[in-house]
Amino acid sequence: MFDSLINEHFLSILIFLPAIGAAMVTLMPSKLQGAMRIVALIVTSINFLLSLPLYFNFDGGTAAFQFDENYFWIPAIGAGYHVGVDGLSLLMVLLTTFLTPLVILSSWTEIRRNLKGYLISMLLLETGMVGVFCALDLLLFYVFWEAMLIPMYFIIGVWGGARRIYATIKFFIYTMAGSLLMLVAILFIYFSNGGTTFDLLAIREQIFPIQQQLWLFAAFGLSFAIKVPMFPFHTWLPDAHVEAPTAGSVILAGVLLKMGTYGFLRFCLPLFPNAAREFAPLICILSLIGIIYGAWVAMVQPDIKKLVAYSSVSHLGFVMLGIFTFTIQGVQGGLLQMVNHGLSTGALFLLVGMIYERRHTRLIADFGGLARQVPVFTTFFMIITLSSIGLPGLNGFVGEFLVLLGTFLTNKLYAAIAATGVIFAAVYMLWMFERVMFGKLENEENQKLRDLTAREVTVLVPVVIFVVLIGVWANPFLKKMETSVDHLLRSVQQRAAVAEQREQSRPRANFSAPPIEGAP
């Protein structure tokens, strides 16, 4: 009986187990700090272990949603609790469940003030994140997408750095600005579909007129573009990343940014295929600007954390570029790069947090010659740096290579520009590495620096394992997503053709005010 319960509600358990953990932590007395940490760690670890069968039992041969659960939620308006995973979301769910216990372990000594609230926020955040990646109902997705902001808002605002309040309000308002327009678009879709369902699978059947698609894509796309963040909408990111506590930065970079790119794949491409094609050149150019701009700005940052933050803008540019090549290599590379960025940038933030906890500075100028003093730290930093710049044999290479390949197939100029981004990445990362690790150990405070503790090594080793594993043997991961990606691209093509056909057969009337069926 227990077996069937788990099998039938697999995703629900993954989504709500952390929330149950949060409830447990809530009920514990605030003085039992150690016990609360352990409960949170155990709950999130169990969640990770539970999510492993998701990977192994996932059938990569079909593009259908698996581990499907579909219940009524608000039947009066046709909103359902519909969750499921396919090749696009599988790795995102796993990345989330993988990173959460690690960040809780990483903040073992960093967070002391109001620990209870912190752990509750983290656990609820995981519920929200897994929920976003699993939701197959537009309203459910929106609720998870928004609700997740609240714990993140507290994590940055309460446990963050000096300018945390500015950063967290900026983060919240930027994200809301996009999502509220998405809400209007969701309502529009709902009523143009007869006002009966929010279910993605039902809405996917519908093909919107091209003019409507453009507006809807813009509304959804703005929301996702802010989250990614794409070039002109990125200004919240450096603030939020720098001010957030380490765990917050890791989750932000590792998971939250991926929600933007995931949103494009899950909603924008399949629902609005023609608009996606129309917007593709713009998005590609913005991505290229992001790649180069992010890299250049990262290069001149005196603060390591800020450098890593800007590098995210650059890396996510690659992901967006890959997705909007509409080639199987590009999209697969983009998806893999989403995982890779989560691992390597997440790990970079972890490493920066570890050194910050010791020295209370993140300025590159304050360091130098650390390699001799903290060799273990340096080794990990080296591996992650190399992974981040895409050294063959490590994970970053596979993703970037696929993205560049996909781009090359569609536009050689784009590929050439993006490739320079790879070079710049190597420059800013290696230059930073050199200034921090090599040279003379001059600063006296650095001479007292302790190397990594066993706990910190425990946090980093799993990440490094995956960094190497994906680097040398990415095939199993790619296989899991291949069918879904292929299906996605095919349906984009077919549906775009259908919409165009309909457009041509229709008399060219004015499309200015699309009427909604069922409106009085």
Added chain:
Amino acid sequence: MNVTTNDFFLIAPPLILALLGFAILLLGLIFPRLYRESLATLVLIGLAAALFFSLQNWGTSSALFNGMVVSDKFSSGFQIIFVIGAALTVLLSINELEKQYLYYSEYFAIILFATVGMMLMAAGSHLLTVFLGLETLSISLYILAGFRRDNEFALESSFKYFLLGAFASGFLLYGIALVYGATGSADLRALAESIRSGSVFDNPLLMAGLVLLLIGFGFKIAIVPFHMWAPDVYQGAPTPVAAFMATGSKAAGFAALLRVLIAANVFADVRWQQALWVLAAVTMTLGNIIALRQENLKRLLAYSSIAHAGYILVGVIAANEQGHSSVLFYLLSYTFMNIGAFGVISMLSDNSREALLLNDYRGLAQRRPLVALAMAVFMFSLAGIPPTAGFVAKFFVFGAAVKAGYLWLVIIGVLNSLLSLYYYLGVVVNMYMHEPGDEPAPSAALPAVALALCIAAFAILYLGVFPTRELETFQDLAASMK
């Protein structure tokens, strides 16, 4: 037609409350030292009885007292909202009266009379009944607003409310007179009948009458440009009374407005749509923009309540079943979240100083974690962030408007939500992200307030996650309005 016992049975909720109000006045005279909780308990029992009868009467639809009053799902639905609002207000009041040395039995009686007025407004099928209800409500609120007799803000509050309220009543009465002149009846069904026959729609007299009615109700629901009184009145009134005004009185205004607009079928006329469209957009925007600059929490909530009137008006404009049911859902949710927010102010205030400035909330999360958590729930709900009732309410209202084709109004609405987010988050920032100042901690509050806050917070989360039952009830109600 004549009056039957059934009429009295169907109007039981306001009847019970009115009788109880008189009983309390007498009790206060006879037993001046009556213990405060026993009076409050009595009021709560009376409200529970009223709630019981409202639920009993659910589904009936009949005209009572020669067509002056109706008992239908609409009136029962609003009665439930008023009873909830009044009960939460009473729970808050026990503490407030104690702390402010305002303990008079009349207070509870007047709260009950105000509730009766609200119920009559929602149940009135004749404009004169609506007017009587409005006057009963208004006069009760004039007294309540000035209940802190030794406080100059309270006097200003009461006087201002009285003056503007008198104007509003004047407008309303004038409007009723014009409508009567134009159609020969002030009965809403007769009005609907004569409008349906079509001949009078371009009658300038009727139009002028309806506009004046709109202005009269506009004062009560505090839409721009009839909103000026709200901040000053809320600031001076005892906090629970301000909460009651912002929720119950607003809901009653919307009830009457909806009845009249539906009866007059004004949405058949595009000019009305446009006028209300502009009113809603201006109300939302102005309320939110001014709220951004407020340092005083009561004034902030006053401007936010103006903005919320704008959102609710969007649901009214949608003028479809979704719109009407969403207005009720919104008012129900708003009752919980707004009374909750005022309740926190009341809880943290005492006679020497009220916790009005945003600075007073610095570090509240460290001093009173549960109160801060409740306030955070209220703020997120007011801002309309899931998983709270505020989100669901906004979602339904905006959804109805999208369905009716008011896409731009909805876009203005969501952008306004974004604006409002800034000041609601500001409260949370003060509570959670600043260290506490060195003000003395407020004296302990009575458990009744804590109970009210708990009820409100749980209701908000419940309605935010499982809104189905209430929504279906209200949809059923809206369907019966045709």
